[in-house]
Amino acid sequence: xxxxxxxxxxxxxxxxxxxxxxxxxxxxxxxxxxxxxxxxxxxxxxxxxxxxxxxxxxxxxxxxxxxxxxxxxxxxxxxxxxxxxxxxxxxxxxxxxxxxxxxxxxxxxxxxxxxxxxxxxxxxxxxxxxxxxxxxxxxxxxxxxxxxxxxxxxxxxxxxxxxxxxxxxxxxxxxxxxxxxxxxxxxxxxxxxxxxxxxxxxxxxxxxxxxxxxxxxxxxxxxxxxxxxxxxxxxxxxxxxxxxxxxxxxxxxxxxxxxxxxxxxxxxxxxxxxxxxxxxxxxxxxxxxxxxxxxxxxxxxxxxxxxxxxxxxxxxxxxxxxxxxxxxxxxxxxxxxxxxxxxxxxxxxxxxxxxxxxxxxxxxxxxxxxxxxxxxxxxxxxxxxxxxxxxxxxxxxxxxxxxxxxxxxx
Amino acid sequence: xxxxxxxxxxxxxxxxxxxxxxxxxxxxxxxxxxxxxxxxxxxxxxxxxxxxxxxxxxxxxxxxxxxxxxxxxxxxxxxxxxxxxxxxxxxxxxxxxxxxxxxxxxxxxxxxxxxxxxxxxxxxxxxxxxxxxxxxxxxxxxxxxxxxxxxxxxxxxxxxxxxxxx
Numbered sequence: 214x215x216x217x218x219x220x221x222x223x224x225x226x227x228x229x230x231x232x233x234x235x236x237x238x239x240x241x242x243x244x245x246x247x248x249x250x251x252x253x254x255x256x257x258x259x260x261x262x263x264x265x266x267x268x269x270x271x272x273x274x275x276x277x278x279x280x281x282x283x284x285x286x287x288x289x290x291x292x293x294x295x296x297x298x299x300x301x302x303x304x305x306x307x308x309x310x311x312x313x314x315x316x317x318x319x320x321x322x323x324x325x326x327x328x329x330x331x332x333x334x335x336x337x338x339x340x341x342x343x344x345x346x347x348x349x350x351x352x353x354x355x356x357x358x359x360x361x362x363x364x365x366x367x368x369x370x371x372x373x374x375x376x377x378x379x380x381x382x383x384x385x386x387x388x389x390x391x392x393x394x395x396x397x398x399x400x401x402x403x404x405x406x407x408x409x410x411x412x413x414x415x416x417x418x419x420x421x422x423x424x425x426x427x428x429x430x431x432x433x434x435x436x437x438x439x440x441x442x443x444x445x446x447x448x449x450x451x452x453x454x455x456x457x458x459x460x461x462x463x464x465x466x467x468x469x470x471x472x473x474x475x476x477x478x479x480x481x482x483x484x485x486x487x488x489x490x491x492x493x494x495x496x497x498x499x500x501x502x503x504x505x506x507x508x509x510x511x512x513x514x515x516x517x518x519x520x521x522x523x524x525x526x527x528x529x530x531x532x533x534x535x536x537x538x539x540x541x542x543x544x545x546x547x548x549x550x551x552x553x554x555x556x557x558x559x560x561x562x563x564x565x566x567x568x569x570x571x572x573x574x575x576x577x578x579x580x581x582x583x584x585x586x587x588x589x590x591x592x593x594x595x596x597x598x599x600x601x602x603x604x605x606x607x608x609x610x611x612x613x614x615x616x617x618x619x620x621x622x623x
Numbered sequence: 624x625x626x627x628x629x630x631x632x633x634x635x636x637x638x639x640x641x642x643x644x645x646x647x648x649x650x651x652x653x654x655x656x657x658x659x660x661x662x663x664x665x666x667x668x669x670x671x672x673x674x675x676x677x678x679x680x681x682x683x684x685x686x687x688x689x690x691x692x693x694x695x696x697x698x699x700x701x702x703x704x705x706x707x708x709x710x711x712x713x714x715x716x717x718x719x720x721x722x723x724x725x726x727x728x729x730x731x732x733x734x735x736x737x738x739x740x741x742x743x744x745x746x747x748x749x750x751x752x753x754x755x756x757x758x759x760x761x762x763x764x765x766x767x768x769x770x771x772x773x774x775x776x777x778x779x780x781x782x783x784x785x786x787x788x789x
Contacts (some may be wrong), residue, residue, distance in 0.1 A: 274758035281743070282767060286774050317649060444677055444704075447732030458704070465707050555650050557700060557711065559680075568681055570700070585681040585700070593735045622758055 230288035239267060244603070246275050250353055250608045253618020257595075257607075264603045269596035273589075277622040284582040289315055290389055290523075292582065297383035299584060300620040302345050303338035303563040304384045305331075305374070310560035313468055314569040315389045318556045319523060326514045327391035328470040329507045333404065334377060334386060335469075335560075336500040336507075340411075341370045342563030343451075343493040343500075346615040350490055351422060353612045354431050359421045366411050373407065376400035390524040391517030401508070408505055419494060429487060436598040436610035437485035438466050446592040450565025452614060455492045456484030462561040473510075474503045486613040492613075522549055562614055564588050588620040625706040627652040630674065637667055644713075652710040661699075661714050662724050668701060669729050678702040680709070682726065682736035684744040688770045694718040695746055699726070716746065725751040743768035 244257040251257075254275035260267045280295045287295075296307040309331050316323060322333075344367050348360035371381040376399055378386040380430040387393065422428050438448070453460055461478045463471045479495035481488030517524050521540045530537035544550055553575040559568040568585030591614065601606045627647055634642045636656065641660040646653045652753040656664050668676035669777040681700040688694055693715035702709045714723060725748040737748040745766035748754055756763065765772055 274756075274760075275726060277758040279767065282774055298683060443730075445731045447730070465704075499716055554648055555653075557651060557681075557709075566680065568700070570683065570698070572685065581685050583681070583683040589739075590732050593732060595708065 244604075244607070246272075251611060252349065252616065254617070255592075255618060255619065255621060257611075259599075259604070259607065261370060263287050265601055266599050266603070266607060267541065269599055269607075270597055271592070271595065273592070273621055275622065276618045280584065280623045281582055284579055286578055288549070289551060289579070290544075291547075292579070293387075293446050294383065296584075297385055299586065299623050300342070300562055300564065300567070300588070300617050301382060302617055303342035305338040305383065305386045306333045306560060307567065308384060308386045309335055309469065310558065310562070310567050311569055312387050312389050313560065314556060314558040314571055315523075315551075316518075317558050318551060318571060318573060319389070319520070319556055321390050321518045321520045322386050323391055323469070323518050324515050325470065325512045326395075327387075327516045327518070328397055329511050330377075330516065331387060331394050331469050332474070333396075333507045334374070334470065336503045337373060337404075337407075339479075339563055340497050340500050340614070341367050343497050346563075346612070347422075347490055347493050350609065350612045351428075353608050354428060356421065356428070357427075359418050361422075363418050364412055366407070366414055369403065369407055369410075373400060373403050374562075376403060379572070380465075388517065388524055388560045390520045391515070392419050393515045396511075399478075404504065404508060408501060408508070411501065415494070415497060422490070422492070431609060432486040432490060432607070432613070434483070435486045435602065435606045436613065437483045438594065438598055439484065442594070442597075443591075446594040448565070448594070449587050449591070450562065451489055451492045451496060452484075452591055453565065454478060455481035456486035457482055462559050462566050466559065468558075468560060474506050476500075476503050486609050489613045550575055550577055559585070562587060562619065562620075564617065565591070584623055586620045586623055588616045589623075592616050592621060625674065625703070625708040627710075630708065630710065633671075633674075634664065635665075638664060653713065654710070655713050655715065658714055658716060658723050661712070662726065662729070664712065665699070665701075665726055665729050674703050674708070675705045676701050676703040676708070676710075678704055679726070679730040679732055679736075679772075682733055682740065684740040684746050684768070686744060686769050690715070692717050695721055695744055697723055697740065697746060721745060721750050722747050724749050727751060742766075745769070 217251055241259045242259045242261050244259055246254045256272040258270040284292050284295060293308050294309055296311045297304040299307050335519045344363045348363050351359040374384050375381055376382050376397055438456055439455045443453050444458060449460065459478050459480050464478060476499045479492050481492050525544055526537035526540055530551040531541045551573045553573055555572045557568060557570045559566045565587035567587060570583040571579055574580040598610050631641060631645050638660055641657045642654050644655040668674055680702045683698050685698060686694060687694040695716045695718060697714045699712045716723060723746065725737060735757060737751055738754060740746050740757050741748065741754055742756040743766060
């Protein structure tokens with residue numbers, strides 16, 4: 214792959230803060246695919262002038278698993294497991310985004326109770342994603358303690374996922390038309406306990422970092438991006454909100470009853486690493502608000518829609534009723550066709566607008582399924598954000614962007 | 624509230640015959656454009672003083688092997704944040720003449736999205752700063768998302784199942 218690197222010739226150099234006439238030689242540094250500080254497998258070949266980065270070249274695709282091609286073969290309910298593995302730090306959001314895309318295509322109305330349960334799980338996933346991002350940002354700057362404090366809470370979130378769907382990381386949560394089971398009393402107890410015990414931990418985490426002199430020195434004015442540049446680069450999510458644009462898919466195109474909840478969208482000013490860190494912290498507080506509201510107002514009712522063609526009937530009915538038996542057989546054997554149509558649906562993932570573009574030709578598998586992955590789109594801006602900074606700054610910027618390799622490559 | 628009808632009429636007034644096939648699947652304005660006018664259309668929407676369509680949500684490709692003369696499509700999803708208005712523009716290309724001008728002059732995020740479309744379908748974007756494969760290895764000489772390329776290795780004979788056929 215080395216023959217694709219172009220060494221920037223001296224007369225074309227435009228590095229920030231470095232005198233061009235004093236450059237004698239550039240070093241090429243391979244911030245290689247396997248590196249403890251990069252979160253996942255992607256390669257950055259940096260050209261350095263001494264300690265300052267002049268330009269960068271990115272290679273991605275180390276974890277490309279051809280999801281879009283595989284999806285063209287799988288019945289619709291089997292694609293949920295593919296979506297898990299994109300942004301694996303917040304898999305419920307990916308799962309529900311896909312279920313909502315299918316529900317839009319099939320025009321299924323999901324009952325309120327299922328929508329509220331989905332909101333609770335999605336916000337827990339968002340908290341889990343931000344815990345990882347902010348904790349690891351601390352670790353990359355050398356502060357390990359904060360990460361340890363909040364990681365214990367992430368374990369508790371995993372236990373809540375386990376109560377709801379049985380799995381910890383790749384959750385495959387929910388079904389087309391609702392949830393696969395109701396919230397058990399144990400799950401509700403665990404969520405209430407989390408709502409009580411997480412705020413002090415988050416406050417302690419903030420006390421460690423927010424006004425810490427060393428952390429602020431390492432993150433303020435590092436990797437800033439203007440709002441206009443961010444919009445042109447396709448930024449969404451906390452990275453865009455740190456630059457000052459209040460675009461949140463939950464508010465702009467509400468889905469799954471988000472309009473019932475009262476929450477704020479935190480915005481930064483300069484789009485630098487410190488702003489991204491603060492925006493994510495504040496989003497965790499807002500997510501706690503949403504979970505509390507959803508849990509307090511959880512409506513009674515069914516937890517799945519009346520869509521027997523797409524939602525597996527209860528097993529006891531399969532043994533006694535003819536229609537349930539036939540539907541069960543058809544669904545499991547993948548004989549159910551979806552209507553012809555094309556739909557684009559977006560949800561607010563941990564990193565921004567996670568979009569699903571589905572083209573169906575009336576078969577049992579999609580004709581074309583494309584995932585609009587936020588990490589893939591905003592990672593393009595990384596070399597520009599790193600220009601003129603040092604390697605340690607480059608590492609901090611990469612951590613604060615929250616690039617998740619699974620979502621980058623899909 | 625910007626309506627689909629308003630934007631559609633504005634586009635027809637500005638570009639006439641070069642925008643066609645208007646549709647609204649699930650309330651989402653969808654239209655086709657010609658290859659010659661796609662960049663002016665994108666530019667018009669970007670620079671429009673009222674619409675302010677300054678966000679490229681997605682750029683992807685699609686392959687319809689049965690549509691002779693228009694097999695490959697490039698699909699742009701655009702979003703105007705000020706009005707919360709989304710639209711989708713499709714451009715279809717013949718498989719023997721699979722070029723389209725690049726959108727990186729207007730939207731910087733189109734860079735990698737076009738590389739991905741090239742990687743998967745072989746659609747060439749004229750004027751792209753560096754059109755190489757992005758997710759697959761450089762040495763690959765076929766385009767995997769095309770319909771003629773099978774998902775599984777056709778030389779394997781241990782997965783042939785007469786009953787389930789997968």
